[in-house]
Amino acid sequence: MSKYSWPLQELPCLSLQGSVSQPKKSNKRKSRSCLVLGDGLDVESTPTELIQHDLTLHNPHTTQLVCKGKENDSNHFVLARRPRRRKEATLDFSWDHLPDELLLRILFYLPLQDLLRMSTVCRRWHRLVFDESLWHSVDLEGLTNMGPAMQQVLKTGVRRLRCPRSFIEDQYFTGTSSLQIVQLDLSSSILPTSALESIICHCRLLECLSLEGLQLSDSIIHSLSMNPNIQQLNLSGCSSFSAQSVGDMLESLHQLKQLNISWCDFSDSHVRNVVGGLSSSVTHLNLSGYRQNLTLPDVKLLALQCPNLQTLDLSDSALLTADSFPALAQLKNLHHLSLSRCYLINLAALTDFSAAFPALRQLDVFGLVNESHLTTLKTGMAHISINSRPFSNIARPTPTTCDSPVSPYHEFKMWNRRCRLRVMF
Structure with missing residues (x-):
């Protein structure tokens, strides 16, 4: 035996029922989830007995290894993996994801001023704000210089429009289709006869109308005769129309129930x-x-x-x-x-x-x-x-009695009903 030779010795911890361990090849892409133990042992693909024995050598107080994972049910192998960081669920909400029907339902509860502000957000909201369903009844009482506002409201398909004691400059309704107005109150307003003609001549569905104190014309009276569904008509204090025109108009209104022509x-x-x-x-x-x-x-x-x-x-x-x-x-x-x-x-x-x-x-x-x-x-x-x-x-759209003074709630009614959209001063 050479002086540089040493006798063979048995390696500790490597005898497993006569099996001889093979030298472990290095793995350049070793998984980060492997647990490296003493003497080059790792958790992945290592017999359980060797791991437990190695852990006992390093920590005598350790008697059991807690194993996680479904691969450990048979206790043949141990897999220890670092828990992954779960991404927190984030709620990605946008008004653009809501359908038009739901947005219209939300806009229905807004007052007039807020509704007009919403129309400036984007084109879609502008289209929804002026949807016909939101402008069923409008109250513009006392509004001055309301020509452009009147134009816009009439185009929305309003059915009940209340604007007594208002000032309307010389603005014409430029629409070509018939208006959807059923109830209209222009009592004691200031507006040119030509502007009133441009509105009344487009009305065919009127049921209740009050033009008290306004200056009319034969053309307006003739246009009223084209509304056979009129049931209440208030022309008190009106002027500038002929006897023949008013007689012909009344003959065509077969459903008229209340007439104030005093x-x-x-x-x-x-x-x-x-x-x-x-x-x-x-x-x-x-x-x-x-x-x-x-x-x-x-x-x-x-x-x-x-x-x-x-x-x-x-x-x-x-x-x-x-x-x-x-x-x-x-x-x-x-x-x-x-x-x-x-x-x-x-x-x-x-x-x-x-x-x-x-x-x-x-x-x-x-x-x-x-x-x-x-x-x-x-x-x-x-x-x-x-x-x-x-x-x-x-x-009269807003009746008054001396017995019961007009309350603030009753004052803004038109033929016993309030308008949903109202200008607030």
């Missing part, structure tokens, strides 16, 4: 054509303010034309006398009659009202009876309320 700039022929053109469907009529124009023949014709009248206001008719009572007594459904300031009617003629008008429940005679005689009159007609309605509510 205090207009009328002649005798105007009154005659109005009475002669009324349909039998009229149940509420205000024909007051014609001091020298309404006569007994007109009252007789009125009773024949409108046998279903329930409310009739003939106040301030200076030519009416008690001779008109037999004609009015033909109205079997009449329950409210106003004869205020008809000074030719004497007090004695009023005492027989209970017998002549059995269905009458309200009688207004302001200016005819003083306080001392009023008590006697009320006692003789206990079932009739006398002088309880100083103001006429016929066909």
Whole structure:
């Protein structure tokens, strides 16, 4: 034996039932998940007994190796892997992902000013903001210089538009299609007749209309006759239209129920054509303010034309006398009659009202009876309320009474309904 030779010795920890360990080749792409133990042993693909023995040599207190992974069910191999870092789930939300139907539902609850601000966000939102479903009813009361606003609102397909006491400059509605307006209130507004013509001539679905105090034209009156569904029409204080045009209009409105045509700039022929053109469907009529124009023949014709009248206001008719009572007594459904300031009617003629008008429940005679005689009159007609309605509510979009002052909520109603979009000052 050479002096540099050494006797063979048994290597520790490598005897496994007669098997001889082979030298381990280096792996340049060794997995990072391998657990390297003493003497070059790693966790992956190493017999369990060798790992446990090696760990015992390094740490005598260690008696068991906790193994993880489904590969360890048979206790043949041990795999120890570093837990991977899980990415936190992030919620990627965008308004652009919402469908149009859901966005329209959200926009429905916004007030008018906020809705207009939303229209400047992008083109899609601008299209949704002016969707017809959001502009069903609009209130622009008291708005000044509202020409452009009126143009935009009319193009949205609005059906209920309230803008009394507003100022509209000389702006024309440039649309070619018919408007969808069903209820329109322009009472006491300031607008040129030409601008009003451009609006009314595009209306064919009107049911309730108030043009109180406005200057009209024969063209506007003719356009109104093209709306056969009108049920309530308020033309109180209007002017500048002919007797023939108003008579022709009323003859075409077969569904008209309430008409307020009081205090207009009328002649005798105007009154005659109005009475002669009324349909039998009229149940509420205000024909007051014609001091020298309404006569007994007109009252007789009125009773024949409108046998279903329930409310009739003939106040301030200076030519009416008690001779008109037999004609009015033909109205079997009449329950409210106003004869205020008809000074030719004497007090004695009023005492027989209970017998002549059995269905009458309200009688207004302001200016005819003083306080001392009023008590006697009320006692003789206990079932009739006398002088309880100083103001006429016929066909007016916002009725008022002296008994119950107009509340802030009621003031902004139009024909007993509020508009959803309203300008807030």
